[in-house]
Amino acid sequence: MKVVLFCMNPYSFGILEPIMKVLKQRNYQYVWFVREEVIQKFPFKNEYITSNIKEVVDFKSDALFVPGNEVPHFLRGVKVQVFHGFAGEKKGHFRIRKYFDLYLTQGPYFTRKFLQLKSKYKDFEVIETGWPKLDVYGQTLHKFDTDKKDLLNKFNVEKIILFAPTFSPSLTCAPFLEKEIEHLAIHKNYLIIIKFHDLMSSEFIKKYKDIADKTSNILYVDERNIIKYLLISDLMISDTSSVVYEFLLLNKPVITFKTHSKVFKWDNSLTYEKLTEKVKINLEQDPYKKERKEIFNEYHPYSDGKSAERMVDATEDYIKKHGVPESRELPWLRRYKMNKMFGKQ
Structure with a gap:
């Protein structure tokens, strides 16, 4: 099986990494497509990447794994939606854009909704697999225990608090919590780690970096993958970010503002x-x-670290049953959008 790992934004790297590892284990040929504007953020050394869509066309893939909302209809292969988070309340999460042949859902809550949509549209399949980014929870849950201990000792604190708001202007709490975060930092038994989304406004990045620079127990981090900070933190502060659910699945408390x-x-x-x-x-x-137990059961009842394996299995099974599509039929406006974004092929 020949596979494209299709990335339009940096958050896709951590989602697709577990799938890449499965592809390596099975000796499948794969390429990373990374949008040119974010290619400098690609974190994996010795991996073949391209921003040239013509090169992807010539690759003649059998499947494309896509964490985003869109993928060119003209690329050969099963177009697989693997999702970029758990925030089903966000606008567009359950919107059918007609790009995908296969939806691989995270848990029963999502599966039920996409099965209802399948019965309406009748042109895609839905299989529940779990979400690959969380495979680390089942494989290396304690990978960063030493890092946490080192931070607690370095800053002489008892608890680590993660501030991780979304970037969406209409949803983010970042503009309204500057003073509250500074007040929280008065309590020197807390280390406050600020981890913003890749698309957060530069205005708020600067403001919170300035706060961190002048406050001994606030740490601003630029790392792309948030997993480490989810694992080492004792509590999260957020809003309508999908990482809320990722943190809850670790059975730890969350505080949100106007979710x-x-x-x-x-x-x-x-x-x-x-x-x-x-x-x-x-x-x-x-x-x-x-209440957190209900989130676990509905959103992601998998702790075995094998969601990526199930995704690759499901894609293999789809190809066995339906073959490899040469392209995807789209409404005219969707085709126009893809041709405008990637060039007509």
Whole structure:
């Protein structure tokens, strides 16, 4: 099987890495397509990458794994949606854009909704596999324990708090929590790690970097992959970011501000106030511990570290049943959009 790992944004690298490892184990041929604007952020040495869509056309792939919303219809191969997160409440998460042959869902909540959509559109398959980015939870859950111990000792703190808001202007809490974060940092038994999305506004990046520079127990990090910080942190502060669900699946408390989630199983505030008080309550009392179990069961009930394997298996099975499509039929407007983005082939 010949495979394209299709990346339009840097967040895709960490999602597709476990799939790449499975492809290596099975001796499959693969290439990374990375959009030219983000290719300098590609983290894997000795991997073949290209931003030339003509090269991908000539590769004649059998399958394309895509964490984003779009993929050129004219590329050969099964177009597989692997998703870029868990925030089903975000606009467009369940929108059918007609690009994909196969949707590989994270858990029952998503599977039910896409099966309903399948019955309506009748031109794609849906299989529940789990999400590859979280395979690390089943494989190396304690990989960064030493890093955590070193940080606790270095900063002489007891707990690590992760501030990881989304970048979306209409959803992010970043503009409203500067003073609250500074006030929280008065408590020197906390280390506050700030980890922003790759697409966060440069204005807020600068503001929070300035705060970190002048505050001894605030650490701003630029690393692409957030997994390390999810694993070492004791509590997360966020909003409507999909990493909320990734953190909850580690069975640790979350505080959000004005989340758009319709059903939340954590501490959500409708005002940008009392952050310090909420942190203390959630660390000491953990009042939403029972509710987090429901998130695990519905969103990602897999802890075996084999979601990437299931994704590759599901794609192999699809090809056995349906063959390899030479292209994907799209409405005219969608075709026009892809031709404009990548050039008409």
